[in-house]
Amino acid sequence: MSAANASPITATDSLSQALRANIIPNQEYLLQGSVLDSAVEVLLHRLRGLCDNVDAGPETFDDQEVCFSLRDPNQESAPLMLRVRKALDARDMPYQLRYIGQPDLGDKTRPTVVRSSLDIACSGMLIEFLNELGCRIEFEYSVKGYMFRKGRMKITVAKVFKISQSSMPPEPISQSYLVELSVLAPQGQDAIGEDMRAFADQLRPLVQLDKIDYKRLGHMAVT
Amino acid sequence: MNMQQREEKQLENTLQAVLNRVNDLKSAIQALITKVETEYETINWPTFLDNYAILSGHLTGLSKILQAEVSTSLRSRIVLPLQLGCERDETLVRLTEGRVPACTHDLVPDLLRTKPEPQAEQRLQQFNHKASTLSYDTAQKQVAQFTKVVSHVWEIISKGREDWEGESMRSAGMQPTHSIADTHALVTAVGTGKGLRPGMPPMVGVGVGGGVGVGVGMARGQAPLGPQAPALPKAPSAIKTNIKAANQIHPYQR
Numbered sequence: 474m475s476a477a478n479a480s481p482i483t484a485t486d487s488l489s490q491a492l493r494a495n496i497i498p499n500q501e502y503l504l505q506g507s508v509l510d511s512a513v514e515v516l517l518h519r520l521r522g523l524c525d526n527v528d529a530g531p532e533t534f535d536d537q538e539v540c541f542s543l544r545d546p547n548q549e550s551a552p553l554m555l556r557v558r559k560a561l562d563a564r565d566m567p568y569q570l571r572y573i574g575q576p577d578l579g580d581k582t583r584p585t586v587v588r589s590s591l592d593i594a595c596s597g598m599l600i601e602f603l604n605e606l607g608c609r610i611e612f613e614y615s616v617k618g619y620m621f622r623k624g625r626m627k628i629t630v631a632k633v634f635k636i637s638q639s640s641m642p643p644e645p646i647s648q649s650y651l652v653e654l655s656v657l658a659p660q661g662q663d664a665i666g667e668d669m670r671a672f673a674d675q676l677r678p679l680v681q682l683d684k685i686d687y688k689r690l691g692h693m694a695v696t
Numbered sequence: 697m698n699m700q701q702r703e704e705k706q707l708e709n710t711l712q713a714v715l716n717r718v719n720d721l722k723s724a725i726q727a728l729i730t731k732v733e734t735e736y737e738t739i740n741w742p743t744f745l746d747n748y749a750i751l752s753g754h755l756t757g758l759s760k761i762l763q764a765e766v767s768t769s770l771r772s773r774i775v776l777p778l779q780l781g782c783e784r785d786e787t788l789v790r791l792t793e794g795r796v797p798a799c800t801h802d803l804v805p806d807l808l809r810t811k812p813e814p815q816a817e818q819r820l821q822q823f824n825h826k827a828s829t830l831s832y833d834t835a836q837k838q839v840a841q842f843t844k845v846v847s848h849v850w851e852i853i854s855k856g857r858e859d860w861e862g863e864s865m866r867s868a869g870m871q872p873t874h875s876i877a878d879t880h881a882l883v884t885a886v887g888t889g890k891g892l893r894p895g896m897p898p899m900v901g902v903g904v905g906g907g908v909g910v911g912v913g914m915a916r917g918q919a920p921l922g923p924q925a926p927a928l929p930k931a932p933s934a935i936k937t938n939i940k941a942a943n944q945i946h947p948y949q950r
Contacts, residue, residue: 505883512873612889633882635892646885649878679873687887
């Protein structure tokens with residue numbers, strides 16, 4: 474960066490350097506569960522007691538997420554899935570483009586699901602850009618709820634809605650809130666999984682946070 | 697002479713080992729008694745039962761030593777009470793920690809006894825006799841009856857446990873606070889779009905809606921309502937069970 478450098482360091486250089494140093498948090502450690510609408514207040518109360526960011530009341534969010542797929546024209550490989558998220562309650566925030574890899578459940582000894590995850594902030598042109606690329610919209614939903622932090626861990630308690638016609642209120646997917654406990658970390662930091670397990674145990678029996686493989690659950694090919 | 701010396705040494709060793717075991721047993725029993733006497737209000741019964749396990753461990757160790765080859769010499773030893781007396785024997789008192797002050801008539805039969813008490817022996821005989829005269833059918837019947845009773849009790853206990861665990865699992869409201877089915881529905885919806893894939897226009901959605909719950913089939917049924925529903929690359933058909941088949945058919949459908 475300094476003027477003394479003969480050749481300026483490009484973004485690619487610094488990115489590959491970061492990759493080599495393994496400092497990019499590109500792994501998501503994840504546990505999922507749900508809580509019934511009737512019990513969500515109790516859970517929020519408990520989280521308020523356990524988490525860090527509670528001085529100014531719980532942090533809320535209201536996002537819309539659209540999942541795009543980019544298909545291989547030769548049908549040889551599974552389509553690439555990309556997710557775009559925008560905040561409905563903070564319009565000036567950038568869009569978030571996200572790639573999520575295959576969830577790896579590992580064996581019983583692994584405490585959480587691990588999947589690769591790449592996030593990047595984008596401008597509003599993103600949707601057009603993806604359309605131009607040939608991406609297609611697969612599905613979309615809105616998600617509204619609360620976000621908590623505990624150290625590196627992020628806990629979201631949110632209602633998932635089907636996007637409905639503008640005149641109608643969004644329709645919830647189920648009578649429960651989706652609860653997710655996640656950490657983004659560089660590769661190989663498996664110790665965080667144990668911390669997450671310990672935290673998840675503190676939410677029991679209110680919520681049962683588990684490794685869930687939606688591929689096996691949803692009798693549906695994602696391709 | 698040499699032989700005799702060796703034998704004596706052996707005997708000494710054996711006695712020492714037995715003595716150690718007996719002392720262990722004694723201290724374990726003492727600990728148990730102390731526990732019962734001092735902590736009977738706050739005692740934790742599982743740990744109390746552990747004390748019994750310790751006792752039985754010591755007893756097993758003791759009987760092992762007695763059964764071992766080394767101790768055969770003990771069998772050939774005879775203890776012959778030569779003199780009984782009512783006078784206080786200080787040595788004996790010291791040896792028994794104040795429990796036996798004198799080698800008297802009422803104690804010796806108990807202390808030196810090698811067989812069960814006559815009363816117990818008699819009852820045991822009675823039982824043996826009763827068991828041997830019992831007919832096969834009656835025995836079977838009784839066994840069946842007993843099994844029935846035991847399984848009934850087992851049922852009651854396990855039901856009680858279920859209730860209890862269920863109660864402790866639930867919070868004050870006694871209501872379940874989460875549903876696995878809902879978890880699965882939500883995770884699959886967010887992960888794969890199950891239940892979110894009606895024919896739908898982009899972003900500023902004119903979605904379909906109206907379907908109750910997450911039934912994809914329902915959503916699909918209404919899909920044509922979506923005015924600009926783009927031709928989906930793959931029908932999120934109501935038949936979701938046969939993944940492979942759908943995949944294979946897929947290219948030709950388009």
